[in-house]
Amino acid sequence: MTHLKPSLKPRSLRLPALGAIFLTLAACSSEKNSAPPPIPPEVMATIADHPGVNRKSLARATDALFTREDLGQTQALIVYHEGEIVAERYAKGYDDNSRFLGWSMSKSVVGVMIGMMIAEGRLTLDDSPPIAHWQRPGDPRGEITVRQLLQMRSGLRHQEVAEPLYRSDTVRMLLLDGRDDMAEWAEAQPLEYEPGQMFEYSTPGTVILSDTIARILAPKGTADERQQAVARFLKARLAEPVGMDSLTAEYDASGTMIGGSMLWATARDWGRFGEFLRHGGSVKGVQIVPRGWIDFMRRPSPRAADYGALIWLNRPTESGRNELFAEQGPADAFAAIGHLGQYVIVSPGDKLTIVRLGNTPQNQRPALVAALGDIVHLYSSGM
Structure with missing residues (x-):
């Protein structure tokens, strides 16, 4: 007779124990889903071994500029800390020999050149520039000073942006009726406001300063x-x-440097310019332009808290304009900023310079600024 073994019945799990297992599994799943993805080795390779902050945090912050779809296209990014490159990356098709158009970052270079002219006594900050037809009796433009042109408060009728685009004075000067002699076109515009009373960002105003340099050097x-x-x-x-060996300017048919928008340099050379500004106009202890001039460039315009002399400042404004990240700080940060998202951001207190070059439409600029601010915040917070 065959003896059958009694069937083995599984022991019942008590409900509290079963619930604990499900909770544990859920917690593990949540932790797995919330954990950031691993950083690819090729991304980590763009970060120095000792960048001055958490290396992985910097890698993620810089990688976002190349991978996020809401930031446009980043073509080059360099982070300098304490004078050393701690992060450097290029998009496909670009490298450390590529020259990038600075667009309005060019204005800050003109600002330094004007400072050199003033330091040499060739030009006076509170005098009118040497434009002969402005000096005719009764011409109110003779009241415009070099200081006011630097601080974007000349009062000239220069409409930077307009709809349709071809009505913009900047477009007219660069591409249409002013293109052969841009300075003559810019200088011929009438006053819209009393000189000194209104901030109005103006590329034509910087071309007038470029013309001033040429008038002094080659009368x-x-x-x-x-x-x-x-x-x-x-x-x-x-x-x-x-050390900006790649720095190159474009000129119009009259021989005027298109200083409002048309200077080119490699990403590293734009970074060297930022470091030069961070050091107050000196290189390896040699003063190239007086330190007081860089201080002046960083001093807020009387008509715009976030603008100095051809350079943007990280300060809040009553207008709500947010060219930088004033809410994130730091207060001493400043930047050369160009069309389509070109940035040389300098944070002296953090010993930091960031260069970002690329192509970002205007509607994505706030997100780009915030992403760049995240990098600055890593150093400001010591993360």
Whole structure:
């Protein structure tokens, strides 16, 4: 007779024990889903071994600029800390030899050149620039000073942005009726406001300052002589001492440097310019432009708390304009900023310079600024 073994019945699990298992599994799943994804080795390779903050945090913050779809296209990014490159990355098709158009970052270079002219006694900050037809009796433009042009409060009728686009004074000057002699076109515009009373961002105003430099260096010179004189000055007085070997300017048919928007340099050279500003206009202890001039460039305009002299400041404004990240700080940060999201951001207190070059439409700029602010915040907070 065959003896059958009694069937083994599974022991019943008590409900509290079963619930504990489900809770544990859920917690593990939640932790797994919330944990950030691993950082690819090629991303970590763009970060120095000792960047001055948590290396992984910096890798994630810089990687976001290349991978997030809401930030446009980042073509180059460099982070300098304490004078050393601690992060450097390029998009496909770009490298450390690529020259990038600075757009309005070019204005800050013009600001330094004007400072050199003033330091040499060739120009006076509170005098009118040497534009002959402004000095005719009864011409109110003769009241415009170099200081006011630097601080974007000349009062000239220069509409930077307009709809449709071809009505913009900047477009007209660069591409339409002003393109052959941009300074003459910009200087011919009438006053819209009393000089000094209104902040109005103006690319044509910076072209007037570029023309002023040429008038001083090559008085009554031909177009070629004006261009050559300015190019020599730019190279000998700024590019070579700072180490910006790639710095190149474009000129119009009259020999005027298109200083409001058309200077080119590699990402590293734009970074060297930022470091030069961070050090108060000096390179390795040698003062290239007086330190007091860089202080002046960083001093708020009387008509715009977030703008100095051809440079943006990280300060809040009553208008609500947010070119930088004033709410995140730091208060001493400043930047050269260009069209389509070109940035050289300097945070002196953090010994930090950030270069971002690329193509970002205006509607995505707030998100881009916040992402750049995240990098600054890593250093400001010591993370």
